[in-house]
Amino acid sequence: MNRKKTVLIDGTSMLKEVYYAVPANCVKGIRNVVVRIIEEKQTDYIAAVFGGMNENGIAARDLIENETRLKEALASLKIPVFEKEGVRSLDLICSLAKNCESDEKDVSVLTADENFLMAVSEHISALIPGMGEEGAELITWTVEAVRKEFGLEPEQLKEVFSLERGAGIGRKTACRLISQYGSLQAVYGQKEVIESDQIREALTEYEQKIDKEAQFLCLKTDYDVHLDEVKTIAESEIAEIMDMDFEPAGFPDEVEEISSDGWMGKIITELADAEAVFSRCAAGTSLGLQVTGTDKKITALALCLSKEECWCLIAQGNLTSEYLKEKAEEVISHRENVMVLDLKSQLPFLNVADEKTVLDASLAAYLIDPLKSSYEYNDLAQDYLQLPLPSKTELLGKRTLIQALSENQSQAVTCMCSMAYVAFMCGSILKEELKTAEMERLFYEIEMPLVYSLFTMEETGIRVERDRLKEYGDRLKIGIKETEQKIYEQTGETFNINSPKQLGEILFEKMKLPGGKKTKTGYSTAADVLEKLAPDYPVIEQILDYRQLTKLNSTYADGLAAYIGSDERIHGTFNQTITATGRISSTEPNLQNIPIRMELGREIRKVFVPQEGCIFIDADYSQIELRVLAHMSGDERLIGAYQQAEDIHAITASEVFHVPLTEVTSLQRRNAKAVNFGIVYGISSFGLSEGLSITRKEATEYIDKYFETYPGVKLFLDKLVTDAKETGYAVSMFGRRRPVPELKSSNFMQRSFGERVAMNSPIQGTAADIMKIAMIRVDRALKKQGLQSKIVLQVHDELLIEARLEELDQVKKLLVEEMKSAASLAVPLEVDANVGESWFDAK
Missing domain, CATH: 3.30.420.10 (Ribonuclease H-like superfamily/Ribonuclease H)
Structure with a gap:
C-alpha cells in the first residue's frame, strides 16, 4: 500500500529552541522551514501540536506572544493545530504520530526535542535541527540512524538519557552500559561488578535523580488525537504567504545579504x-x-x-x-x-x-x-x-x-x-x-583595570619545585604518623581521629574532659570547642596539630601537584566576584588559606620558587585595616599614635591601661592587639572574652577603655550602623556598597551580625580597594618601564613579585613606592618588603 507522507510539527519545542537562539525572529525561522518542506514535496499532510509553555518553567511574555504569532503563521499555511490543556507537547505529538502510523501514514516529526527519538519506529522518523556536513540542516532520524548513532533501539534511549541527565554519565558511557547490560534495572543489578569507581559512585549517589529522570521520560501515546484529511497548501499560494509579515516592525532589510534563512x-x-x-x-x-x-x-x-x-x-x-x-x-x-x-x-x-x-x-x-x-x-x-x-x-x-x-x-x-x-x-x-549607586569610579578605575592585572598574573603563574613538594609531603606524612601515635598514647587506645563521633566519646566520656557539648549526632569536636581546652590538655593540642597536618597533606602536599603545568608553574584563578567585601579570592588552588598555626604549615611556602635568573620580592601592608580605621574615623589620638611611627599595639596598651609605654607588658600588648583588630571586625565582649580566655566583664572593660581612649572610633562605628539601617547598605571610602539586609531581621542574632557587618565592611572594603589600586599601579609601572618582572601572587595584604635579578633594586623601589601611594590617608601606609630565594624566605 502507498503510505501517505505526513509531517507533524512540534510547535512548542521548535519555538523554545529557536526563541532562545533568535528571540526576535523565531516565527519567521520556523515558518521558512515549514515552507521549504512543502516546496520540496516532502509531505501530503501536515499538522502542528502545541503543549503547555510552563512545562519547563518557561513563562516569558515574549515566548507566549511568539506562540500566538506562530499559530497565526501556521493558520495562514492552512496547517491545523492540536492542543490539549495540561498535556506535554511531546506526549501529544507522540500520540498523534502513533495514530497516524496506525492510519497507514509515514510520519516525520519536526521537533527540537531529542526525547522524541525514543518514539522513532519503522514508519515514524524525526526531523531535528542540527549540524550536517554543509552546516545547519534538518537531520533525519530513522530507526537505523538511531541504531547507528547509539548502538541501541529507540525505546532504550530513555535509560541512556536517564543516566546522562540524572547522574552526569557521558552519553557514550551510558550507551555502553545499556548495551552491555540490556536495561537500567540490569545495570543496577550488576552495579558492584562495574569496574569504574566513578560510575559506581555516580549510580549510587544519583539513583533517585536517575529514577526521577526515567519517570519524566516515560512517553504517553494514548491520547485520542487523529489527523483529519487536510491537504497541504497549494504551491501557487506559497509566494503570497511568504510576503505576509509575522515579525516585529523594524526588521533590518540589509541583513538579508547573509545567506540562508534566519x-x-x-x-x-x-x-x-x-x-x-x-x-x-x-x-x-x-x-x-x-x-x-x-x-x-x-x-x-x-x-x-x-x-x-x-x-x-x-x-x-x-x-x-x-x-x-x-x-x-x-x-x-x-x-x-x-x-x-x-x-x-x-x-x-x-x-x-x-x-x-x-x-x-x-x-x-x-x-x-x-x-x-x-x-x-x-x-x-x-x-x-x-x-x-x-x-x-x-x-x-x-x-x-x-x-x-x-x-x-x-x-x-x-x-x-x-x-x-x-x-x-x-x-x-x-x-x-x-x-x-555612585560606583562609576570604582568600576571604571579599579575593577575594570584590575581584570587585566589579574589576567597577567594568571598567565604568568608561579613556579613550584616538584622535588621540594614531594619532600614536604614526606615530612608531613611522618609528622602525621608521629602525632597520631602521641594521641593514641595519651588517650590510651587506637581509634579514628577523623571521626567526630569516636573522638567526642574518647575525650568527653572516657577522659571526662570538661566543656563537652552533646548534639544529636554526638559531642561537638569543632575547632572552637577544642581550642578552649588546648592550653590545659596536651592531647587537644596534638589533635589540633593532627588536623592541620592532614589538611596540609591533602590540600597542599598532594593537592598542589595536580595543578602544576608542563611549564612547572601553577596558573591559579583570581576571582573578583566572590567576596561581599571586595577582597580578591584565589581558587584552583586556593593559595590564600595556607594554615600558619604551626611552623610546618608556613613551610609550604618553601616549594614556591622563582625561575632561574629571578628572585622573589614580597611586600605587604602593615596593619592596613587599622590605618584605614584611623583615617575613616578621624580619631585624633589614633591618628597621632600612627604618626608616631611606633608600635601601635603597645601605644594602645599604654593608653588603655594607663601605663608608661616603656612599662607595657607582653600580655597587655597582646590584649591591646586583640582589641585593636577586634574593633575592625565589630567584635563583641563575648567574642573578645573567648579569644583572650578572660571573663566577659573583663572583655567589656577592655572595649569600654578602648572607646574612652579613642572616642572618635566609637562615634564612627555607631554612625556606620545608623547609616546602614537607613540606606540598607554599608559603603567603603571608594564607594563600594555592601547590602546589609540582616539589620531588618526580627531575629536578634541576625541583627547583631548585621551591625558587625555594617561596622567592618567599610573598613575591609576600603583595605581591599587600596590593595587593588596598588596591584594596578605596580602592574602598570612594571609594563611602562619595560621590565620583565611580574606579579605572581596576591594574598590579602601581600604582593609577591618574581623579579629578574638585574631588575631587583628598581623593582623593589617601584613596588614599595606604588603600594605606599595607592591611597592618601591621614596616616602613612607602611609597606614591609623582603627578598628571598623562595616565598618562605621572602616572607
Missing part, C-alpha cells in the same frame, strides 16, 4: 557570510560580544549588534581563527563600548588595546549586588531584563562550550548567543545602575 542567533561558518556580519558591525556605539576557544585560538565568536541581531561565527574552513581574531579586534577598536561577560576569560583570545572600551557586565552586576552567588547570563537576564533563560548547565550539562560545539552545536550556539545578547541588553541598564 539571522538572529544565526550560525555562520562561511567566509562570505562572516564578511557580511562584520560589515554590519563596522560602525556604531555598543556591541555584545562573547568568545571561546582553545590554545589562545578562537573557536567561536558571538556578536550581538541590537535586540534583533545576533550571530555566532564558528572557525572552520576558510573562516579561520586568525581571521575571527583580527576582525573582532577591528570591531572592538571602532566601538565606544563593548559589553562581555567574564572579560578575563576572553582575554586569551583578544588583544584589547584600550581598557576602557570593553566592559564586563558580570563585574558591574557584582558591584551592584555583591551578595549574589552567581552572575551568569541567565542571572542577569532574570534580574535586569525579566527574561527567563535556560542556564549554561541546562543547555550544556557538564560540558564546556568547546566540547558542546563539537557534540551539540545548536545548544552551544544558543548559550554563546545568550551571553552576547544579555551582555548587550544589560549594558546600558548596568551602567545607569552604577551611576545611580
Whole structure:
C-alpha cells in the first residue's frame, strides 16, 4: 500500500529552541522551514501540536506572544493545530504520530526535542535541527540512524538519557552500559561488578535523580488525537504567504545579504557570510560580544549588534581563527563600548588595546549586588531584563562550550548567543545602575583595570619545585604518623581521629574532659570547642596539630601537584566576584588559606620558587585595616599614635591601661592587639572574652577603655550602623556598597551580625580597594618601564613579585613606592618588603 507522507510539527519545542537562539525572529525561522518542506514535496499532510509553555518553567511574555504569532503563521499555511490543556507537547505529538502510523501514514516529526527519538519506529522518523556536513540542516532520524548513532533501539534511549541527565554519565558511557547490560534495572543489578569507581559512585549517589529522570521520560501515546484529511497548501499560494509579515516592525532589510534563512542567533561558518556580519558591525556605539576557544585560538565568536541581531561565527574552513581574531579586534577598536561577560576569560583570545572600551557586565552586576552567588547570563537576564533563560548547565550539562560545539552545536550556539545578547541588553541598564549607586569610579578605575592585572598574573603563574613538594609531603606524612601515635598514647587506645563521633566519646566520656557539648549526632569536636581546652590538655593540642597536618597533606602536599603545568608553574584563578567585601579570592588552588598555626604549615611556602635568573620580592601592608580605621574615623589620638611611627599595639596598651609605654607588658600588648583588630571586625565582649580566655566583664572593660581612649572610633562605628539601617547598605571610602539586609531581621542574632557587618565592611572594603589600586599601579609601572618582572601572587595584604635579578633594586623601589601611594590617608601606609630565594624566605 502507498503510505501517505505526513509531517507533524512540534510547535512548542521548535519555538523554545529557536526563541532562545533568535528571540526576535523565531516565527519567521520556523515558518521558512515549514515552507521549504512543502516546496520540496516532502509531505501530503501536515499538522502542528502545541503543549503547555510552563512545562519547563518557561513563562516569558515574549515566548507566549511568539506562540500566538506562530499559530497565526501556521493558520495562514492552512496547517491545523492540536492542543490539549495540561498535556506535554511531546506526549501529544507522540500520540498523534502513533495514530497516524496506525492510519497507514509515514510520519516525520519536526521537533527540537531529542526525547522524541525514543518514539522513532519503522514508519515514524524525526526531523531535528542540527549540524550536517554543509552546516545547519534538518537531520533525519530513522530507526537505523538511531541504531547507528547509539548502538541501541529507540525505546532504550530513555535509560541512556536517564543516566546522562540524572547522574552526569557521558552519553557514550551510558550507551555502553545499556548495551552491555540490556536495561537500567540490569545495570543496577550488576552495579558492584562495574569496574569504574566513578560510575559506581555516580549510580549510587544519583539513583533517585536517575529514577526521577526515567519517570519524566516515560512517553504517553494514548491520547485520542487523529489527523483529519487536510491537504497541504497549494504551491501557487506559497509566494503570497511568504510576503505576509509575522515579525516585529523594524526588521533590518540589509541583513538579508547573509545567506540562508534566519539571522538572529544565526550560525555562520562561511567566509562570505562572516564578511557580511562584520560589515554590519563596522560602525556604531555598543556591541555584545562573547568568545571561546582553545590554545589562545578562537573557536567561536558571538556578536550581538541590537535586540534583533545576533550571530555566532564558528572557525572552520576558510573562516579561520586568525581571521575571527583580527576582525573582532577591528570591531572592538571602532566601538565606544563593548559589553562581555567574564572579560578575563576572553582575554586569551583578544588583544584589547584600550581598557576602557570593553566592559564586563558580570563585574558591574557584582558591584551592584555583591551578595549574589552567581552572575551568569541567565542571572542577569532574570534580574535586569525579566527574561527567563535556560542556564549554561541546562543547555550544556557538564560540558564546556568547546566540547558542546563539537557534540551539540545548536545548544552551544544558543548559550554563546545568550551571553552576547544579555551582555548587550544589560549594558546600558548596568551602567545607569552604577551611576545611580555612585560606583562609576570604582568600576571604571579599579575593577575594570584590575581584570587585566589579574589576567597577567594568571598567565604568568608561579613556579613550584616538584622535588621540594614531594619532600614536604614526606615530612608531613611522618609528622602525621608521629602525632597520631602521641594521641593514641595519651588517650590510651587506637581509634579514628577523623571521626567526630569516636573522638567526642574518647575525650568527653572516657577522659571526662570538661566543656563537652552533646548534639544529636554526638559531642561537638569543632575547632572552637577544642581550642578552649588546648592550653590545659596536651592531647587537644596534638589533635589540633593532627588536623592541620592532614589538611596540609591533602590540600597542599598532594593537592598542589595536580595543578602544576608542563611549564612547572601553577596558573591559579583570581576571582573578583566572590567576596561581599571586595577582597580578591584565589581558587584552583586556593593559595590564600595556607594554615600558619604551626611552623610546618608556613613551610609550604618553601616549594614556591622563582625561575632561574629571578628572585622573589614580597611586600605587604602593615596593619592596613587599622590605618584605614584611623583615617575613616578621624580619631585624633589614633591618628597621632600612627604618626608616631611606633608600635601601635603597645601605644594602645599604654593608653588603655594607663601605663608608661616603656612599662607595657607582653600580655597587655597582646590584649591591646586583640582589641585593636577586634574593633575592625565589630567584635563583641563575648567574642573578645573567648579569644583572650578572660571573663566577659573583663572583655567589656577592655572595649569600654578602648572607646574612652579613642572616642572618635566609637562615634564612627555607631554612625556606620545608623547609616546602614537607613540606606540598607554599608559603603567603603571608594564607594563600594555592601547590602546589609540582616539589620531588618526580627531575629536578634541576625541583627547583631548585621551591625558587625555594617561596622567592618567599610573598613575591609576600603583595605581591599587600596590593595587593588596598588596591584594596578605596580602592574602598570612594571609594563611602562619595560621590565620583565611580574606579579605572581596576591594574598590579602601581600604582593609577591618574581623579579629578574638585574631588575631587583628598581623593582623593589617601584613596588614599595606604588603600594605606599595607592591611597592618601591621614596616616602613612607602611609597606614591609623582603627578598628571598623562595616565598618562605621572602616572607
